[in-house]
Amino acid sequence: MQTKPELLSPIVNIAKRHHYRGVTLDFFMSCWKVIIHAIEEKVNSLTGYDAEDVHYLQSVIRKTYDACETLFLKEWMETQVDILQDELMKSNREMTLSKNKYQNIFDGVSDLIIVTDSNGNIVELNTAAKKYFEKYLNQENLCVCDLLGTDCDSLFVSFWGLSDDDEKYITLNRNDHFLMKVCSLDKVAQNYKGYIVMLNDVTGVVIRNQMLKNEVNKKTSELRKSKKFFQSIFSSTNAGIFIFDSDFKVYTQNRTAENIVGMDAQHLNNLGVNSYLIIEDGSGVTNVMKNLESNSTWSGELRLNTCNNTIYILATINAMDxxxxxxxxxxxxxxxxxxxLEYQLVSEKRMVEEKNIALRNVIQAMMDENEKNIKELCKYASFQLESMLDEITTESRYEVRKELKSNILLKMRSFKDEFHDSEQSDEFASLTHSESIVCNYIKAGYSSKEIAEKLNVSIDTIQTHRKNIRKKFGITDKCINLYSYVKSNY
Known part of the structure; x- marks a missing residue:
């Protein structure tokens, strides 16, 4: 019996599918042997068949196994060649694409890229490098040292010893600044000796850095000046200045503050700020500082305990970050x-007020005494005049009545002289009785309201008396105080 290949095509197709899935020939053949052995054991275990028939089946199974093994081997070998060819073509395509891609990158980057051999001779330049070094390209046996303006020995010593991560700044054409990096090609291909020199144009960065450096130098110079001005003002001002940190420790103090307090910062910090700066209500100044937000201020009076005594200060506290x-x-x-001075003025004011009260009491007593004397005088005058008037009434003789009348007039003049001060001026004498009383109260320092209460009249009446008194005294200037005028002239 000969096995026909077409009869085995289903088995071969199964082998192909496993091959495409990545199953190796050895693994597949091992599995196939297991299957054949299982079939053989099954055939050997059959009963009711002649030995000749069983032997025939076994020979068929063996021939089928051998034929399949040949077909499997052929399938794997032919497929392997096809796969290798496909892989090779695929690798070639990928290499071509990669080469084109990296060539495009090589020519498209703005960095200057120079490829050299192990001696520094130029092998290849990218487009940017060709454009920049255009004037050198006509030279034969061009070396990288010619492009970089240095000798090869110095170049190799300075640059070739650098690692792939090292970079170095160089200057070309005096004003063009580059960041140079050197990579060895033997790390890409072991048998290829050479270098890639990459020059990144950092001229703009260098110029900007220089501008920034100049600006920083300028600002630094201005800060130094400001610091000197601040230190000059801080040291020479007549005001004391403390600077406290966030822990309320004295960070610094000016000379005036140190002279006033008589203690240095370390001594003050040992005492604690609340022990030498006290608010009027007795609380510590740290409570004020804690409640201050940034750039806010507090102003007020504090007590400052110095090394000698306690002084009062007017302080302004400012919080800053x-x-x-x-x-x-x-x-x-x-x-x-x-x-x-304030305490002295308050004390003197209190004394003046006490003296003023005493003076008012004395004047009031004098006025009461004067009023009593006036009443007694009126009573005495009334008694004297009544007797004389009675005599006039009863006397019929003209000469006697005339004499009595003359005596009455003389008596009245004597009463008038006793009532009025002989040294008073005509102006004071021109006042009415009520105006005289008001004028005496004004001289004693009583207000219009107080005089009205004393005389049991309205304030308007007192104001009218005051106007009449000013008019009779000839006071036309409203700036002249009636109390001052009366006190100094009468």
């Missing part, structure tokens, strides 16, 4: 003399 750290400035002036 410096590089994410909070600081507080306290600027103060000594107002102890002003406070002492």
């Amino acid at each position: 410096v590089e994410d750290e909070k600081f507080y400035s306290l600027i103060f002036i000594d107002i102890s003399e002003i406070k002492n």
Whole structure:
């Protein structure tokens, strides 16, 4: 019996599918042997068949196995050649694409790229390098040293010893600045000796850096000047200045503050700020600082305990942020003399008020006494005049009545002389009785309201008396105070 290949095509197709899935020939043949052995065992276990028939089946199975093995081997070998050819063509295409891609990158980048052999002779330049080094391209045996303007020995010593990660700045044509990186080609291909020199144009960056450097130098110079101005003002100002940090420790203080306090920063920090700066209500100054937001201020009076005594200061506290750290400035002036004058004025004012009260009481007593004397005088005059009038009434003789009348007039003049001060001026004498009383109260320092209460009249009546008094005294200037005028002239 001969096995026909077409009868085995289903089995061959199964082998192809496994081959395409990546199954190797050895693995597939091992599986196929297992299947054949299983079939043979099954045939051997058959009963009811002649030995000759069983032997025939076994020979068929063997021939089928041998034929399949040949077909499988052929399939794997032919397919392997096809696959290798396909892979080779695919690799060639990929290499061509990669070469084109990297060639495009090589020619398209703006960096200057120079490929050299192991001696530094130029093998290839990209488009940017050809354009930049155009004037050198006509020379034969062109070396990279010619392009970079240095000798090869110096170049190899300076650059070829660099690692692939090292970079170095160089200057070409005086004003063009490049960042140079050198890579060895033997890391790409072992048998290829040479280098790739990459020059990245950093002229703009260098110029910008120089401009920034000049700007930084300018700003630094201005900061130095500002610092000197600040230090000059800080040291020479007559106001004391403390600078506290976020922990309320003295960061620095000017000379005026140190002279006033009489202690250095370390001594003050040992004491604690609340022990030498006290608010009028007795609380510490740290409460004020804690409640201050950045760029906000607080102003008020504080007590400052110095090494010798306690003084009063007028202080301004400002909160500020410096590089994410909070600081507080306290600027103060000594107002102890002003406070002492203030206390002295308050004391003198209190004494004047007490004297004024005493004077008012004395004047009131004098006026009460004067009023009593007037009443007694009126009573005495009334008694004297009544007796004389009675005599006139009863006397019939003309001469006697005339004499009595003359005596009455003399008596009345004597009463008038006793009532009025002989040294008073004509102006004061021109006042009415009510105006005289009001004028005496004004001289004693009573207000219009107080005089109205004393005399049991309205304030308008007192104001009318005041106008009449000013008119009779000839006071036309409204700037002249009636109290001052009366006190100094009468």
